[in-house]
Amino acid sequence: MFGIDLGIDLGTASVLVYVKGKGIVLHEPSVVAIDKNTNKRIAVGEDARMMLGRTPGNIVAVRPMRDGVIADYVTTELMLKYFLEKAGARKFPFFKTRVVVCIPSGVTEVEERAVKQAAYQAGARQVKVIEEPYSAALGAGLDIAGPAGNMVVDIGGGTSDIAVLALGGIVTKRSLRVGGDKFDEAIIRHIRREYNLMIGERTAEEVKIAVGTAIPEGRPENAEIDVRGRDLVTGLPKTVTVNSKECYTALEESVEAIVSAVKEVLEHTPPELSADILNKGIVMTGGGSMVYGFDIRLSRETGLPVSLAEDPISCVALGTGKVLDHSF
Structure with a gap:
């Protein structure tokens, strides 16, 4: 076998890797945990996502992709290298690893070049960039x-x-x-405004999945979820109940856009x-x-x-x- 062909959906929230002949072999969150003192990679993907908002002072868990483009070039390169190796690219050090990467249709030439460069630096020998809606339609x-x-x-x-x-x-x-991140941010803002409760990104995502809705009548039986966070008045942990009609109000602006x-x-x-x-x-x-x-x-x-x-x-x-x- 002369090398390996990979397709990468380099998403803001998660990275999916497709290997020719095998299908999708990897689906992990786009998160990297780094030791600030040594700049060493500690964890990538699901392991790093578990650390979001929970790290000690010397460790930072970051999402290197923001709004569909590279926000932190060095960390993106680290992440891509890890995922390419995990997908099997390291077995072919002397042959060509050919990669197709997806990018949003509205990116600038500079942003597109950054994605290509990151893939080359991560070990790809040939890189083709395609637009996400085109790839989504095919898929x-x-x-x-x-x-x-x-x-x-x-x-x-x-x-x-x-x-x-x-x-x-x-x-x-x-x-x-x-996109999904803006939905999460809207839920965080809504809960802070209505309940004086501070919640993290992971909790907001759980709320979105459990009771999020894009229609005013909400979900059947007006589904509810208990949300835990920090009370902004007392500073103590607190639990509130959020229903789907509230979630509709929180998401309305993003959905309408x-x-x-x-x-x-x-x-x-x-x-x-x-x-x-x-x-x-x-x-x-x-x-x-x-x-x-x-x-x-x-x-x-x-x-x-x-x-x-x-x-x-x-x-x-x-x-x-x-x-x-x-x-x-």
């Missing part, structure tokens, strides 16, 4: 090679990418830096492709699209059929696999 099983239009809404951790695709390319697109961007892309879509989308509908991918009722909300606002991809979180990584099969 969701859409036929984007033909003349018929397809619309995909990919809501990741740091960015939401909306695109209309036809004839193997992107016709119209919009990328905004709103994504819905508006979808409408904007539809406004700029050529009429022939609009007719195709009316028949086929919109496909949603990415972890953020799994917020309860998001597909219902989007369907109400656009009047189009909206469906969730079979495996929303893995779509971008599966798409890189299809690109690997045909590119190299």
Whole structure:
């Protein structure tokens, strides 16, 4: 075997690695724990995520990706190197490790170059960069090679990418830096404002998964969750109960921003492709699209059929696999 071919979904919240011939072999959070005194890597992925907000003074747990782009270059390189080795790239030191990396559709040339450079420094010999909505559409099983239009809404951790695709390319697109992380931040703000309670990112994510909703009527039986954090008045630990209607209020601004961007892309879509989308509908991918009722909300606002991809979180990584099969 002459080298190894990898597809990487380098996400703000998590990294997925696809190995040609094997499928997705790795799905870990984009978190790195570093010893500040020695600059040594202590943990990466799930082990490092467990340390978020819980580290002693000399250890810092960081998320090197912010809003879909590299915020901390050195740490991203460390993280990529670790994941490439874990996926099996180190077995082929003298051969080519070929890598396909996904980036949000709205990044600048400088940001794109940083991703390529980080992959090369991590040990890749050949790097191809593709746009996330393109990869997400492939991974969701859409036929984007033909003349018929397809619309995909990919809501990741740091960015939401909306695109209309036809004839193997992107016709119209919009990328905004709103995603799962912004949802978590909105929940943190809401609980601080309403209950004077400070909670961390991990707790906010748990609240989002348990009772988050994008529709005003909330979840069935108005689901509730007990939230534990620090009381900002007394400084002592405290528990409050949060329900799904409150979560709707907290998430509304971020959800509305994504819905508006979808409408904007539809406004700029050529009429022939609009007719195709009316028949086929919109496909949603990415972890953020799994917020309860998001597909219902989007369907109400656009009047189009909206469906969730079979495996929303893995779509971008599966798409890189299809690109690997045909590119190299």
